[in-house]
Amino acid sequence: MKIKGLFASGLPLMLILAILCSSCAKSNDPRSEVDDFIESTPEGTPTAHYGGLYPIKTDKQLTYWAELNGNAGSIKPSFQDVPFFQEWQRRTGVKLDFVQPPANQAREAINVLLASGDLPDMLEYEWANFPGGPEKAINDGYILRLNDVFDKYAPHLKKYLSEHPEIDKQIKTDDGSYYVFPFIQGDDMLRTYQGPIIRKDWLDELGLPLPVTIDDWYTVLKAFKEQKGIEAPLTFLGVPNPLFGLESGGFVGAYGIKKGFYLDQGEVKYGPLEQGYKSFLALFRKWYAEGLIDKNIATVDTKTLDSNMISGRSGASIWNAGAGIGTWQPIVMDKQPKAQFVPAPYPVLQEGDKPKFGQRTYAYTGSGGVAISSKSENVEEAARMLDYGYSPEGHLLFNFGIEGLSYVMKDGYPAYTDLILNNPDKLVPAQALAMYTRASYFGTFVQDVRYMEQYYLLPQQKEALKIWSNTDAERTMLPQIPKTEQESTELSAIMLDVTTLVDEMSLKMILGIEPLEAFDDYAAQIESLKIHRAIEIQRNALERYQKR
Incomplete structure (x- = not known):
């Protein structure tokens, strides 16, 4: 070398x-x-x-x-x-x-x-x-x-x-x-494997139902914190970038947007530009201030996530049916026979609404x-x-x-x-x-789907596939769109600056370092970094892909 x-x-x-x-x-x-x-x-x-x-x-x-x-x-x-x-x-x-x-x-x-x-x-x-x-x-x-x-x-x-x-x-x-x-x-069936996970035994102990809406989640996390003394009720991946664990649409998707590109009735949009993203940041700013979210929000990796959920430091997350439920359940149950990690639906604002986003991969x-x-x-x-x-x-x-x-x-x-x-x-x-x-x-x-049929041994894992698949993710996700070399180079350069700013903006507002009123200025900065050109590149590539 x-x-x-x-x-x-x-x-x-x-x-x-x-x-x-x-x-x-x-x-x-x-x-x-x-x-x-x-x-x-x-x-x-x-x-x-x-x-x-x-x-x-x-x-x-x-x-x-x-x-x-x-x-x-x-x-x-x-x-x-x-x-x-x-x-x-x-x-x-x-x-x-x-x-x-x-x-x-x-x-x-x-x-x-x-x-x-x-x-x-x-x-x-x-x-x-x-x-x-x-x-x-x-x-x-x-x-x-x-x-x-x-x-x-x-x-x-x-x-x-x-x-x-x-x-x-x-x-x-x-x-x-x-x-x-x-x-x-x-x-x-192989394309959805991740979503919200929560300790149902704690819900039962507190007399609370499985959370569905954002308000439900607030009630549950607050009860975990105040009645059970849980240090970090909600934890999720913050590595390799802030809010990484929410990029499939967890919590942020309740506000009709995603932290990235998505389709809205066929139109390409970028979530952090939308007012719904400001509403999401306001929510997480409140939850963080009340100690409902892991204080180490920006540094949680997979080992930390496992440790949080297995040790009982946390009681809710967004992670996989296999590496999450399938790993945590047998370990915790060995010492706490009544422990139950179960899937929850992607949160919405109004009960009865169908989640607009959720984890869904391409073939x-x-x-x-x-x-x-x-x-x-x-x-x-x-x-x-x-x-x-x-x-x-x-x-x-x-x-x-x-x-x-x-x-x-x-x-x-x-x-x-x-x-x-x-x-x-x-x-x-x-x-x-x-x-x-x-x-x-x-x-x-x-x-091969027969791998998953056997890998998901637990009833909670099988139920997770049904619950987490019940979203509109198939209609809101961009296809895997090939781009020209020139488009890819230009898009990469734009998004390197944009995502750096978005991650910085998101973290500072959630932690309370910057006021929420700064959102519009940050959005203007994103626009100055040519985000609309990036959206245009995505749109043009999508149109060519659909004509193939």
């Missing part, structure tokens, strides 16, 4: 050293439980077959840059120690040398990596959100345009895209370029895709390995793991074993899944 390029990027010395160390201190394919399982498996069983194209005949070792998933990282320190990645290499015949950035620093680390010019064969990153867009990443010589690569070396992905033209449209740039092997959510989210770098001398091997996830055998591996170990076939249904659902080492299902599959996070495959 080129040291000069790293220091020229202006990143902190410790981060640079951590990145360098992560790329040189890699495991050498240690013997694992997967090896032991394979050796004990009789010849001719399903685990011995990987399709006609695999394993690939090669002695090359390819490099793969990615951040290790948090659930996997809490159990194993590196990719090479995770059984899934051992099995993926074994089946495809391609050995990998992983370059692993520090946890939660992927965005900073990839800037260092790109500046160095010393690029690995494959890079797993949010390429849809690359500054200037993925077309710029291609034109700047960082990643390959994959159209010819798909034609030559990715028959399984090509087949899937030909059968799903709407997905095919989403994973191309506006210039028609493929740029990643994508993560695709293969069923509508292709733009995250978790893997690009092939322009510096790679192993394009064929990289592409064939990445294409494996879209094959029938790869689909089962990525979603369910290894047959006979992490799942068994029951009448054609891949059923998880107790290794996943009742792990002997006391791993919660989210952790066990991250060890043997990629079903619960991103990767180069199509996510």
